[in-house]
Amino acid sequence: MTVTDMTVTEVTTEQTVMLPEIADPSRVAPKDARTLSRLFFDRLAVLEEGTPEYQYARNTLIEMNLTLVRFAAARFRSRGKDEMEDVVQVGTIGLIKAIDRFELTREVEFTSFAIPYIVGEIKRFFRDTTWAVHVPRRLQEARVALAKATEELRGRLGRTPTVKELAQLMVLTEDEVNEARLASNGYNSSSLDATISSGTDGEAALADFIGTDDQALELVEDFNALAPLIAELDDRERRIIHMRFIDELTQAQIGEHLGVSQMHVSRLLNRTLTKLRAGMLTTD
Known part of the structure; x- marks a missing residue:
């Protein structure tokens, strides 16, 4: 009998030694997945790593909880379809890390434990791949903090904040604020062949407007x-x-x-x- 032929209660009471065989773990309802996950984690803790039983328990946990990945990835749905596929794959890596590190003795729901791992992995993916020019991690983080501080002060002051005001709020030196601003330029890039409007002359290449010949x-x-x-x-x-x-x-x-x-x-x-x-x- 498979889990599709039984209720979750029957599985947890009747299958005390052997894990239930689930025909399609990815189609288990989130509510049932929560209860079944506890059963599988309980068995995973005593199974020997590398055995077929251990691999079955681990792989089933991954498939049953893929809905968590899709839930977390939905926060980034503004990305293109191709990129969303990468987001789901990266989020799955976070899910696997959470499964490997979760313990029932933590007395927390696996969903609460896993979501930060999944979201963290996705954010790391964007941090490491979306910058057009590589900059140190501390400057990538400073760029985010700078954007938040700028918006906060703009709303509070009703104008664009000065470097000194930003430095005071962020507890940084003015040089560090300027460095973060400069690093922000590396987030996006444009091709020199990109066409832009040149007023009455129609369109021209971006390269025509920047730089000069160095004699x-x-x-x-x-x-x-x-x-x-x-x-x-x-x-x-x-x-x-x-x-x-x-x-x-x-x-x-x-x-x-x-x-x-x-x-x-x-x-x-x-x-x-x-x-x-x-x-x-x-x-x-």
């Missing part, structure tokens, strides 16, 4: 190409280049250091620059 980046390639060419110069040529472009000395001052005329320095400098320019063009 200095071109110098990086030039420096990389120039370095080996300078290394090939003789000592006097390198010294002249250094004094002219690093020390920013005039040709007359360079001449004084080298003991030559300004005209001679000019000829040496032009010859050296011509050599470097030719080398750069060859490299390109």
Whole structure:
């Protein structure tokens, strides 16, 4: 006889040693699941882990209490359908953890014990996967606290609170509040190819409105190409280049250091620059 052919009372009184075989544990009504769970937990406590009987009891407990997962997941029903499937799977992990740690001696209902595990696992899932940019956990938590403090002070003051006011309420330094604000920027991200309205000009890519060309980046390639060419110069040529472009000395001052005329320095400098320019063009 299966549990579907008996009442819960009959199961708990007649099956004192052997656990009842439940045809489809997932279809057991929540009220019956509560009573049956106590029976299965009682047997699970004395069964040897790894035995078929132990696995049957544990798996049945999981299936019977999946309604708890669906109940907890309903709080996050605003998520998309695909994501809700992930939520239920993650919530099931929380349920399994609760089953493995529950003891009847706690004298609390399993439902009350399991829900925090399930919800905690789901929240951890969102915390670890929904941030576009990874930030430390303390800053993720600070972001939530900052949002709550901001709303509380806005309602109390009738205006947007200052950093100092937020810091006082949150018992943080102003630098820590600013750090939490900055971390909030990592929660969402947008593609640079995303189209946005540009007024009368229609739509344009987000990349057109942020950032500018860094002219200095071109110098990086030039420096990389120039370095080996300078290394090939003789000592006097390198010294002249250094004094002219690093020390920013005039040709007359360079001449004084080298003991030559300004005209001679000019000829040496032009010859050296011509050599470097030719080398750069060859490299390109």
